[in-house]
Every structure is written in C-alpha cells, then in structure tokens.
Amino acid sequence: MNLATAFAASVEKRPDKIALYWGESEFSYAKLFAQSCALAAELTGKFGVKPGDRVALWVKNCPEFVTSVFGILSAGGVVVPINNFLKPAEVSYIVNDAGANVLITDAELAAHSDTLKAARPALEILRVEEFPALNPSSNLHSPSSCSEKDLAAMLYTSGTTGHPKGAMLTHGNFLHNVASCVVALKVREDDRVVVALPQFHSFMFTVGTLLPVLCGGGILLLKTLHPFKSVLEEIARHHGTILPAVPSFYRAVLAVPEFSRLPLRLCISGGAPLPVEVFNEFTLKFPFPLREGYGPTESSPVATVNPIYGINKPGSIGKPIPNVELSIRDEAGQELPIGEICIRGGNVMRGYWNQPEETAKVLRDGWLYTGDVGYCDTDGYYYITDRKKDMLLVNGNNVYPREIEEVIYQFPGIKETAVIGVPDARRGERPVAFVIAAEGQAVEEKALLQFVRGKLADYKVPKRVVFVSALPRNAMGKILKTELRKQTVQ
Numbered sequence: 132m133n134l135a136t137a138f139a140a141s142v143e144k145r146p147d148k149i150a151l152y153w154g155e156s157e158f159s160y161a162k163l164f165a166q167s168c169a170l171a172a173e174l175t176g177k178f179g180v181k182p183g184d185r186v187a188l189w190v191k192n193c194p195e196f197v198t199s200v201f202g203i204l205s206a207g208g209v210v211v212p213i214n215n216f217l218k219p220a221e222v223s224y225i226v227n228d229a230g231a232n233v234l235i236t237d238a239e240l241a242a243h244s245d246t247l248k249a250a251r252p253a254l255e256i257l258r259v260e261e262f263p264a265l266n267p268s269s270n271l272h273s274p275s276s277c278s279e280k281d282l283a284a285m286l287y288t289s290g291t292t293g294h295p296k297g298a299m300l301t302h303g304n305f306l307h308n309v310a311s312c313v314v315a316l317k318v319r320e321d322d323r324v325v326v327a328l329p330q331f332h333s334f335m336f337t338v339g340t341l342l343p344v345l346c347g348g349g350i351l352l353l354k355t356l357h358p359f360k361s362v363l364e365e366i367a368r369h370h371g372t373i374l375p376a377v378p379s380f381y382r383a384v385l386a387v388p389e390f391s392r393l394p395l396r397l398c399i400s401g402g403a404p405l406p407v408e409v410f411n412e413f414t415l416k417f418p419f420p421l422r423e424g425y426g427p428t429e430s431s432p433v434a435t436v437n438p439i440y441g442i443n444k445p446g447s448i449g450k451p452i453p454n455v456e457l458s459i460r461d462e463a464g465q466e467l468p469i470g471e472i473c474i475r476g477g478n479v480m481r482g483y484w485n486q487p488e489e490t491a492k493v494l495r496d497g498w499l500y501t502g503d504v505g506y507c508d509t510d511g512y513y514y515i516t517d518r519k520k521d522m523l524l525v526n527g528n529n530v531y532p533r534e535i536e537e538v539i540y541q542f543p544g545i546k547e548t549a550v551i552g553v554p555d556a557r558r559g560e561r562p563v564a565f566v567i568a569a570e571g572q573a574v575e576e577k578a579l580l581q582f583v584r585g586k587l588a589d590y591k592v593p594k595r596v597v598f599v600s601a602l603p604r605n606a607m608g609k610i611l612k613t614e615l616r617k618q619t620v621q
Contacts, residue, residue: 133302134283135204135274137345139164144347145320151350152323152369153194160344163197168272169263170202175272178233178255182207182275185285187231188331189213189222189240192352195259196330197340199235204302207275210284211297212331216606219243223250225287229297229484235259279303285484286333286428297484298333298429307454307477308431309342315436315452316373316397318342323349325371325395327356327380329606333432334401338375363389370394377402377608381421382409382547388416395419397439401426403609404515404533407445408540423448425515427501429493430455431478435513446537447512448505451476457513459506464496469506471519473498504531521612523552523560525590532612535562535593538586542579544572549602549610550593561594565602565615574598 146161158166174180186208188199203210211229213222223246226234232253236244237260244256277283283305285297312318326339330352343350351371356362366374374395381400384390398413398421405423413421424436425448435457437449451457455476461467479499482490493500504522505515516522516531523530532550539548546569555561568574576596584592603614 132279132306133204133275133277133281134305134341134345135201135277137306138167138201138204139274141345141347148347149349150344151194151197151352152365153352154354154365156194158194163194163201163344165265165271166198166262167201167205169265170198171205171272171274173257173263174202174206174208174233178257180206180208180233182277183209183282184233185209185211185229185231187211187213187226187229187234189215189234189236190259190330191215191237191239192326192330192354193237193259194352195235195237195262197344197350198262199259200336200340203235204277204283205272205274207277209282212284212286212336214287214331214606215240215329219246220250223247224294225297226254227251228294229285233257277302279306282481284336286336288428296486296489299481299484300431301481304431304478304480305337305341308337308433309345311452311454311476311478312338312342312433313346315433315439316399317439318346318348318373320347322346322372322396323351323370325366325374326350326352327362327374327376328402332402332607333428334375334426334607337431337433338399359383359387360389363387363393366393366395372396373399375399375401378405378409379403379547379604379608381405381413385409385412385416391417393419397422399424399436401433402607406540407537410445425449425503425513427474427499427503429480429499429501430474430476431480434474434476434478437512442510444508444510444512447508447514449513450511451513457507458498460498460500464498469516470504472501472503472505472513472515474501475499521551523562525555525560525562526558528590530560530562530591532562535564535583535587535591538583539564539566539579541586542574542582544569544574545579546570546572547602549612549615551612551615553594553616555594558590562591564593564596565599566596567599567602 142160142164149157150160151158186203279302283302287295324343328335351369400423422437426432426434435449437443458473459470461470502519517533535550547567549565552560603611
C-alpha cells in the first residue's frame with residue numbers, strides 16, 4: 132500500500148462523488164484521478180521522472196495542487212511542496228537542496244523561471260495551465276509500486292534559523308497519520324474539510340488534502356479569505372463541516388456573529404498556541420466545538436488533539452492521537468515532570484534530507500525531540516509552555532513567554548501580544564512584550580505592567596511594553612519572534 136494506491140482504492144469506491152469544490156467548479160473523484168494519471172504519464176514520459184526522484188511543487192492554492200500531489204506520487208516521485216510566499220532565491224535553495232529537476236508551478240510564479248533555471252540549469256518547468264488534456268480513450272496510468280517505507284514527500288521546515296531542512300516523510304508516515312486522524316477527529320464520508328490555509332503547509336498537506344480524499348470525504352478549497360463574507364457563503368453553500376485553521380483566524384471570527392450559522396461540526400486550531408481567552412470567547416459565542424491540536428512537520432504532522440467528545444482542557448494541546456506516544460524528557464533521555472516534548476510512532480519522519488548531524492540531534496532512541504517544552508497532567512493531557520529556544524533565563528529562573536502572554540490577554544483592550552527575551556546586564560535576560568491594542572482602545576503601559584505584576588512573580592514582568600500596529604508572521608500566520616528580536620528593544 133502507498134498513497135497513490137490508497138487514492139486509487141478510494142476513487143474505485145466512489146468515482147462520481149464530488150471530491151473537491153473550487154468556487155463554481157466541482158471535481159469528482161474520477162476526474163481528479165484521471166487528471167493525476169495524465170500528469171503521472173507526462174512526468175514519466177516527457178520529463179523522465181523515475182521512482183524516488185524529487186519533484187518540486189510551487190503554486191498558490193488551487194485544485195491542481197491536489198492533482199500534482201497524486202500525479203507525482205503515481206509516477207513514484209517524491210513531492211516537494213514549496214511555500215508560495217518565498218522569494219526566488221529561497222525557492223532556488225530548496226530546489227537545489229532537494230535535487231529536483233522538475234518544478235510544477237503556475238503562470239504567475241513562473242515569471243521567475245529564468246532566475247530559477249540560472250541557479251539550476253537542469254531544471255525543467257511545467258505550468259499547471261499546461262497540464263496534459265484528458266483523453267477518454269487512453270489507459271489510466273497505473274499507480275507506482277512504492278512501498279510504505281519509500282519517501283512520499285519532503286516538507287521543508289520554516290527555517291527560523293539558517294536554511295530550511297527537508298523532513299523526509301514516507302508513504303507509511305502519512306498513511307499512519309491519516310488513519311490516526313480519522314479516529315481522533317471522528318471523520319466521516321460526508322465530511323468536507325475547509326481549506327483556508329496554504330496547501331503547501333504540512334497541516335494542510337495531511338489534514339486538508341490526504342485525509343479527506345483517502346477517507347471518502349470532500350475538500351472545500353477557498354479561493355480567498357477576503358472579504359470574509361465570501362468565506363461564510365462558500366462554507367455554507369458547499370456545507371463545509373471541518374475547519375482547520377490557526378489561532379489568528381479564530382480570533383478574527385469572534386467579531387463575526389454570522390459565523391455561528393455555518394454548518395460546521397468541528398473547528399481545529401493548530402500551527403501555534405491557542406490563547407485561552409480566544410477559546411473561552413469562541414465557546415461562548417458559537418455552537419460547534421473548537422479543539423486545539425499539535426504536531427510538528429516532522430511527525431506528518433498531527434501528534435495530539437483535544438478529544439472531540441469528552442473533556443476538553445483550554446490551554447492544552449490534548450492527548451496523543453491513536454498509535455502515537457508522547458513523553459517529556461531531558462537532553463539525556465531521562466523522563467521529567469517538565470521538559471522537552473518527544474514523539475514516537477509510525478508518523479515520525481525518517482530524518483532530514485542530507486543532514487545526518489541535524490537528524491541525530493532530533494531523532495534519538497526512537498523518539499523525535501520536538502524542541503517544544505511542556506508537561507503532562509495527571510489526566511494525560513499535554514501542555515506546551517514554550518519553544519526551548521524561546522525560554523528565558525532570568526536570574527537563573529526559567530521564564531516561559533507564553534505564560535506572560537496568557538496574562539496580558541486578560542487585560543482589557545488587548546488584541547494581540549508576543550513576548551520575547553532581551554539581554555540584561557544584571558539579570559541575564561528580561562522579557563519584553565510587543566502589544567497590539569484592539570481597535571479604538573487605549574492601553575497604558577503602566578497599567579498593563581501593574582496588572583501583570585499582580586498575577587506573576589516580579590522577575591516574569593516585562594521590562595517594557597512595545598506598542599505596534601502589526602506583528603511579523605510567516606505564511607501560516609505564526610508570529611516570527613526571531614524578527615521581533617532583531618528590533619531595537621534595549
């Protein structure tokens with residue numbers, strides 16, 4: 132079994148069912164399969180793609196992303212999705228690092244073809260607008276005979292420090308993660324997953340693409356998030372039932388009462404910590420559940436989620452999904468009450484592409500060391516206190532920015548906040564809070580700091596508050612604290 136044969140089996144059961152909605156266009160399982168087969172034949176025949184060859188995929192959200200994924204997999208290739216917000220030099224690095232000689236892109240991004248080919252002369256470029264036409268009389272391309280141990284995709288990490296690394300994920304990794312998600316999220320064949328986030332991201336690659344089509348559901352691919360009214364109309368018209376999104380999205384919908392009338396049965400938050408205040412307000416306003424989950428790219432990516440039915444704990448990333456284990460450990464591998472969150476299971480990557488030293492740092496004794504610091508309560512629910520690299524050391528005391536952020540969110544008039552550490556001659560480090568005030572609200576630094584001081588130890592109180600109109604983010608909406616640190620905050 133591999134992803135291509137699993138898709139073929141899903142198509143065989145329901146060829147005429149709609150698999151993907153895109154505005155006014157609808158794509159049946161049979162149509163998506165035929166398109167992916169035609170692309171696979173083109174990749175192997177015209178472009179010479181062989182099993183194990185990496186094929187880069189650099190497109191904005193579109194139905195052809197799905198066609199490309201299964202077309203590449205059917206040809207035995209390895210999918211290398213690339214962030215469509217990256218600049219040509221950044222794309223060139225990934226294409227060269229992956230050793231990809233074929234790049235699938237769209238007409239707009241193809242404007243950078245000369246730059247990309249100058250960096251890699253062997254690179255051949257195929258635009259989605261030039262995909263092969265379907266010939267009803269031709270035989271469908273037979274899916275590759277890859278095994279579960281073979282590579283299916285290389286998903287490049289965001290690379291907050293240095294160059295991004297390619298996480299090598301196998302067919303078995305994804306099949307394992309999809310099967311676990313089906314159970315954890317109670318996925319049904321009548322579910323339609325709303326894809327509002329970038330398809331290249333690991334969260335959407337698995338939950339927004341593989342999960343719905345392999346279990347017989349549907350993909351509702353949104354063309355735009357603006358205006359928000361059109362998003363509501365699309366979800367209502369096509370009866371979207373599962374909405375995976377990031378915390379900033381759920382913060383935004385709090386001001387949209389019409390959101391409560393959508394046919395959703397489940398909202399999932401991932402990609403960044405969900406503030407407790409956002410969860411509480413969402414729960415009060417809307418009739419469907421919001422559940423926080425967690426998982427790094429290296430675990431395909433889902434590792435935990437709060438139970439859909441049963442106890443949900445605000446601030447927690449939930450419990451491990453079926454057939455996945457979590458553990459809290461130190462650098463030596465000893466279990467601790469609080470420490471680095473480690474993951475073990477069939478969803479964990481093979482390693483980083485051509486980076487054995489980096490692989491050895493995170494894969495040890497069968498465990499994936501995530502770089503996230505946290506703990507597990509007596510009920511088996513896990514909590515992330517912060518990223519290991521974001522933790523501050525103030526007068527020898529560990530300080531977790533998220534703890535400070537959660538308190539700041541409780542202060543009236545706060546729209547968003549991010550806390551970082553800055554060097555301090557006497558204390559080693561001191562926290563600094565970046566704050567966005569809610570529209571029409573005036574927040575005073577002195578009053579805010581006094582509020583925080585009443586709830587946290589003095590050494591945890593920010594040295595100062597920096598009021599800003601926006602926070603730097605990556606393509607998934609995650610706040611880039613590395614960029615904040617570059618700003619003058621001394």
